[in-house]
Amino acid sequence: MVRVFVDVLGGGGEVGRAGFFVRCEGCGRGFLLDYGVNFDEEGRPRFPGHVRPIDVAAVAVSHAHLDHIGAVPFLYVSAAPLAVMTRPTLEIGELLIRDFMKLSGYYIDYEESELYSMKEHSLLVDYGEEVSVDEYSVMMTSAGHILGSGLTYLDAGGHSILYTGDVNTIQTWTLGRAELWPRSVDTLIIESTYGSSLHPPRHLTEKKLAEAIEEVLDGGGTVLIPAFSVGRSQELISLLAAEFPAETVFLDGMGRAVTDIYLANKRFLRDPGFFEKAVSVTRFVRGWEDRRRAWRRPGIIVSSAGMLKGGPALYYLKKLAGNPRNAVFLVSYQSVDSPGHEILEKGVVESLGLEVKARLQWFDLSSHAGRDGLVNIARHYRASLKNIVIIHGEDDARTRLAEEIRSVVGDDVNIYLPMNEERLILEN
Ligand SMILES: [Zn+2]
Ligand SMILES: [Zn+2]
Numbered sequence: 001m002v003r004v005f006v007d008v009l010g011g012g013g014e015v016g017r018a019g020f021f022v023r024c025e026g027c028g029r030g031f032l033l034d035y036g037v038n039f040d041e042e043g044r045p046r047f048p049g050h051v052r053p054i055d056v057a058a059v060a061v062s063h064a065h066l067d068h069i070g071a072v073p074f075l076y077v078s079a080a081p082l083a084v085m086t087r088p089t090l091e092i093g094e095l096l097i098r099d100f101m102k103l104s105g106y107y108i109d110y111e112e113s114e115l116y117s118m119k120e121h122s123l124l125v126d127y128g129e130e131v132s133v134d135e136y137s138v139m140m141t142s143a144g145h146i147l148g149s150g151l152t153y154l155d156a157g158g159h160s161i162l163y164t165g166d167v168n169t170i171q172t173w174t175l176g177r178a179e180l181w182p183r184s185v186d187t188l189i190i191e192s193t194y195g196s197s198l199h200p201p202r203h204l205t206e207k208k209l210a211e212a213i214e215e216v217l218d219g220g221g222t223v224l225i226p227a228f229s230v231g232r233s234q235e236l237i238s239l240l241a242a243e244f245p246a247e248t249v250f251l252d253g254m255g256r257a258v259t260d261i262y263l264a265n266k267r268f269l270r271d272p273g274f275f276e277k278a279v280s281v282t283r284f285v286r287g288w289e290d291r292r293r294a295w296r297r298p299g300i301i302v303s304s305a306g307m308l309k310g311g312p313a314l315y316y317l318k319k320l321a322g323n324p325r326n327a328v329f330l331v332s333y334q335s336v337d338s339p340g341h342e343i344l345e346k347g348v349v350e351s352l353g354l355e356v357k358a359r360l361q362w363f364d365l366s367s368h369a370g371r372d373g374l375v376n377i378a379r380h381y382r383a384s385l386k387n388i389v390i391i392h393g394e395d396d397a398r399t400r401l402a403e404e405i406r407s408v409v410g411d412d413v414n415i416y417l418p419m420n421e422e423r424l425i426l427e428n
């Protein structure tokens with residue numbers, strides 16, 4: 001029997017700022033799974049709980065989203081732990097961290113030198129490659145969420161843990177579904193972002209989106225699709241290249257730089273040849289001349305930010321909103337404090353004095369597994385599972401997921417719904 005301690009530093013009863021510090025009993029240093037940030041309603045960053053950097057043998061970073069990597073450079077203010085991640089996670093993560101430093105620098109206690117040190121101490125791994133540090137060994141497989149995202153399999157002195165990070169269990173245009181490795185898992189640490197909901201079948205949502213775009217184009221309108229720059233933008237240009245091969249699709253915002261990173265790491269893609277083709281028919285917006293050209297004619301524009309919180313999407317919205325022939329199709333999660341949520345609810349953005357006459361619609365193209373996909377992960381490992389820790393979800397979502405998982409794994413498995421700052425003591 002190997003006992004491990006898991007300190008929940010963030011992501012307990014909330015989406016984001018993931019941080020889980022694992023230490024096996026009797027072991028010297030511990031192993032950190034993710035160290036991210038999230039944001040309060042005013043857009044100020046919130047950091048996870050503290051861990052002494054010298055106590056961290058290594059950190060495994062599941063993927064490049066700021067809610068998983070945004071606090072990692074902190075670890076390099078006073079120490080130099082090994083940072084295990086894939087190459088796309090490091091490259092996209094660096095892009096997002098730099099953007100974060102630019103926008104929120106005032107609130108952040110690390111600087112360029114810590115980011116540099118993180119890069120220096122990064123050990124870039126391929127899927128399936130095992131790395132050992134102290135009493136720990138770690139390996140990642142594809143999580144299907146964004147390029148380079150990993151399911152993290154951690155062995156802590158003989159206690160086997162699977163940490164899902166953010167996971168998608170269906171195949172998408174750019175990525176295969178999450179790859180569940182055949183091994184026995186004692187403790188499953190699982191995200192629950194959509195623990196209370198089921199996504200409609202992806203192909204139906206995509207069909208509806210394509211039909212809606214077709215209608216707008218037929219009517220001589222322009223379609224704006226605000227999209228997250230990582231993952232969603234690349235999904236959309238792939239979908240649009242397949243469905244509208246004759247149409248010019250403009251791509252604007254940080255999604256351009258991220259697309260370049262996708263191209264530079266082609267072997268992490270499901271179908272590199274197809275993605276290259278999709279990019280070759282996509283028109284990258286290179287400046288104001290292009291930007292004006294994009295909205296002044298009927299066509300399709302994919303641009304960040306996905307929740308209309310900023311970026312060129314906001315510029316396009318102002319230009320296109322007044323004409324009922326145009327459309328704004330939202331395809332990303334819209335937090336309740338976002339302009340995207342406001343226009344879907346009320347058809348206006350009060351802070352901008354903007355009334356939207358263009359067609360408005362939301363499509364569910366999530367990059368997270370729905371409840372059924374999450375339950376299937378627990379089902380897959382049920383023969384060996386002793387503990388399930390449900391994190392990265394609101395209360396509703398994790399409670400609902402816990403009920404559903406309980407009905408699949410039976411009563412002998414411990415299910416935990418920890419809050420931040422809680423320490424779990426887990427046995428195998
Ligand atoms: Zn996340
Ligand atoms: Zn994510």
